[in-house]
Amino acid sequence: MRLPPGTSGLPLVGETLSFIGDIFTFIEKRTAAHGHVFRSHILGTPTVFISGPQVVEKWLDETLIQREGAFPAPIQELFGGPGILPLMDGAAHHARKKIVLAGFSREALATYLPVLQGLIEALLAKWAAQGPAKVLDDLKLLAIRGICTNVLGAGEAEIAQLVADYQFVFRAFTALPIKLPGTPFKKGLQARDQILATYRRFVEEHQKAPGSDGLSRILAAAAPDGTRITPAQAALELHHVVLAGYIVYAELAATLQQLAQTPALRQQAAAEVRAQSPRGPITPAQLRQMPFLLQMVNEIKRTTPNVPVSFGRARIAFELSGYDIPAGWNVMMAVVEHNFDGIFTEPRKFDPDRFSLERAEEKRHPHAFAPQGAGAMEGHKCAGYDYSTVFMQVFAVALLRDFEWELPPQDLSLRYSLIPPEQKSGLLVQLRKR
Numbered sequence: 248m249r250l251p252p253g254t255s256g257l258p259l260v261g262e263t264l265s266f267i268g269d270i271f272t273f274i275e276k277r278t279a280a281h282g283h284v285f286r287s288h289i290l291g292t293p294t295v296f297i298s299g300p301q302v303v304e305k306w307l308d309e310t311l312i313q314r315e316g317a318f319p320a321p322i323q324e325l326f327g328g329p330g331i332l333p334l335m336d337g338a339a340h341h342a343r344k345k346i347v348l349a350g351f352s353r354e355a356l357a358t359y360l361p362v363l364q365g366l367i368e369a370l371l372a373k374w375a376a377q378g379p380a381k382v383l384d385d386l387k388l389l390a391i392r393g394i395c396t397n398v399l400g401a402g403e404a405e406i407a408q409l410v411a412d413y414q415f416v417f418r419a420f421t422a423l424p425i426k427l428p429g430t431p432f433k434k435g436l437q438a439r440d441q442i443l444a445t446y447r448r449f450v451e452e453h454q455k456a457p458g459s460d461g462l463s464r465i466l467a468a469a470a471p472d473g474t475r476i477t478p479a480q481a482a483l484e485l486h487h488v489v490l491a492g493y494i495v496y497a498e499l500a501a502t503l504q505q506l507a508q509t510p511a512l513r514q515q516a517a518a519e520v521r522a523q524s525p526r527g528p529i530t531p532a533q534l535r536q537m538p539f540l541l542q543m544v545n546e547i548k549r550t551t552p553n554v555p556v557s558f559g560r561a562r563i564a565f566e567l568s569g570y571d572i573p574a575g576w577n578v579m580m581a582v583v584e585h586n587f588d589g590i591f592t593e594p595r596k597f598d599p600d601r602f603s604l605e606r607a608e609e610k611r612h613p614h615a616f617a618p619q620g621a622g623a624m625e626g627h628k629c630a631g632y633d634y635s636t637v638f639m640q641v642f643a644v645a646l647l648r649d650f651e652w653e654l655p656p657q658d659l660s661l662r663y664s665l666i667p668p669e670q671k672s673g674l675l676v677q678l679r680k681r
Contacts (some may be wrong), residue, residue: 515539
């Protein structure tokens with residue numbers, strides 16, 4: 248067999264310690280050394296890492312790649328078990344995806360906008376009143392508050408508890424999977440149990456008294472064969488949705504940073520906002536009339552590291568880019584390296600105009616742009632893709648409408664040992680009302 252280039256590392260542990268210490272740098276260095284297909288041995292399993300549009304068709308081919316059993320056991324535990332969308336295949340996956348997408352339809356997103364706008368404007372007013380402050384923790388709270396209000400209809404006390412619990416879960420993702428009392432991983436599992444108990448209670452309440460939030464829409468939706476999601480399945484998917492959606496805070500932070508550091512970008516985006524949505528409620532129609540805003544959001548999605556990999560497993564042995572991939576090996580799509588592929592012009596440069604109608608670099612290949620998964624929305628692309636886009640658009644509009652801001656001197660380099668990576672300074676911002 249012609250295996251991909253790479254190494255299996257040390258006996259038993261492989262390259263696990265290097266991997267979990269800094270997943271992003273681990274992948275970046277090995278991609279630079281070996282190319283867009285390389286092998287390793289992590290978390291007890293031989294693993295192939297892939298990136299680039301040229302490998303996506305096989306990555307999406309369910310006869311070659313399965314999602315069931317693809318998560319390393321510790322990660323699967325933190326997600327609550329195997330019965331969630333990222334770990335489903337075939338008809339079962341398509342049926343579940345249709346149901347979950349009901350919570351993120353165009354109609355649903357339109358009803359979420361006023362709540363998002365209110366939460367964002369309240370946070371920006373708070374920042375303006377308090378003077379220079381580190382804002383990352385507030386952005387994390389905003390991300391969970393937005394999702395939990397829109398999707399769950401949750402109140403402030405419930406959201407505060409969920410935020411506290413999720414801090415333990417996220418720390419556990421980059422901790423050694425040791426279940427001894429007091430360890431970060433054990434605390435993460437305990438927090439996961441509390442979160443799932445909360446979601447089961449929400450599901451029960453929504454079954455008795457449906458509303459217009461995302462959970463009500465999901466519970467009311469049916470698969471093509473008429474089946475509906477069960478309460479236990481709904482609780483797991485809510486946990487998955489919040490885990491996936493939480494990372495939008497890193498993209499909101501990148502929005503603040505890019506607009507502050509690039510005056511021309513800020514001026515162009517602000518001019519479009521003043522022309523299309525100078526005041527009042529932000530509407531879907533207004534957002535559709537701001538193409539440069541969407542270009543900027545897409546470029547922030549492309550360039551902001553959020554999650555390092557998407558998970559798959561080789562269902563059968565197959566050939567990829569001239570290499571043999573054995574059956575049973577994990578196959579991980581390296582998300583960040585994929586979006587920095589050479590199909591883009593100067594791929595590591597921040598350049599929203601690459602998404603303009605004139606350049607349209609994302610159309611150079613059907614899978615060139617895949618910040619939240621490749622392929623169709625009905626496939627394994629993130630169900631919250633459009634929700635995160637709207638969240639970022641509304642944040643940028645509210646910011647550009649009424650505020651000026653700058654970033655005082657600070658260390659803006661990213662701490663890559665975290666998922667998603669964060670500015671080492673905590674992102675210190677001086678915001679004031681225009």
